[in-house]
Amino acid sequence: DFEIYFNRLDPRGRKHGPDVRVSEAKEFSLHADLLWDGEHFVVVWDDQRDGEARVYGRLLTVDGTVASVETPLTDLGVGAESPRLALSRRSVGMVFKTGTADAQGVAFRTVSPDLASLGPIVQLAEDRAVEPAIASAGDRFFVAWHTRSGRGPGTAIDGAVLDEDGGLLVAPRRITSEAAFARSKTWIALGDRLLLLWAADR
Numbered sequence: 001d002f003e004i005y006f007n008r009l010d011p012r013g014r015k016h017g018p019d020v021r022v023s024e025a026k027e028f029s030l031h032a033d034l035l036w037d038g039e040h041f042v043v044v045w046d047d048q049r050d051g052e053a054r055v056y057g058r059l060l061t062v063d064g065t066v067a068s069v070e071t072p073l074t075d076l077g078v079g080a081e082s083p084r085l086a087l088s089r090r091s092v093g094m095v096f097k098t099g100t101a102d103a104q105g106v107a108f109r110t111v112s113p114d115l116a117s118l119g120p121i122v123q124l125a126e127d128r129a130v131e132p133a134i135a136s137a138g139d140r141f142f143v144a145w146h147t148r149s150g151r152g153p154g155t156a157i158d159g160a161v162l163d164e165d166g167g168l169l170v171a172p173r174r175i176t177s178e179a180a181f182a183r184s185k186t187w188i189a190l191g192d193r194l195l196l197l198w199a200a201d202r
Helices: none
Strands: 029-036 041-047 054-060 081-087 092-100 103-111 122-125 129-137 140-149 152-163 168-174 180-189 194-201
Touching: 029 081, 041 081, 041 092, 081 129, 092 129, 092 140, 103 129, 103 140, 122 140, 122 152, 122 168, 129 180, 140 180, 140 194
Parallel strands: 152 180
Antiparallel strands: 029 041, 041 054, 081 092, 092 103, 103 122, 129 140, 140 152, 152 168, 180 194
């Protein structure tokens, strides 16, 4: 099966050492993401070791040494996949896909940097919402996603804003003008504004 591995590279792309195996699970481990919180690399992914999709996390040190056990970051029954991370002033924000192939959604939760404390799951969208993206600035998290319509993506990118406790500051709303097949979004925070990049067929 597939597993998650980690390594560090120098500016020329050469590995600093052997690959480090991060996940140890039956079934496929997929959709990894990571960030550096100033002390550890935080790595997340999803796998089905418990019989259904669930997000797990693990910490690694600056030199790539495993520093924690594999920690479940979502509950059973959620069907969580494709986690993405962002770092605020005092917490890690995690957005992920929920549900099944026929009933997809997007949810958010905060995670403490040591993976020991989990905030409530905030369901942001259902009705075939997919491919979440996340950015952060100060004490806020910005989440974007698109909704599938028929056989392909819908006509716009949607977004929401949350605080470091998972409180909803800006309710889900459309954030792009209509254009066919709006998808493949990513964004970064620039302090007083956000830069959003996405694909669409105009």
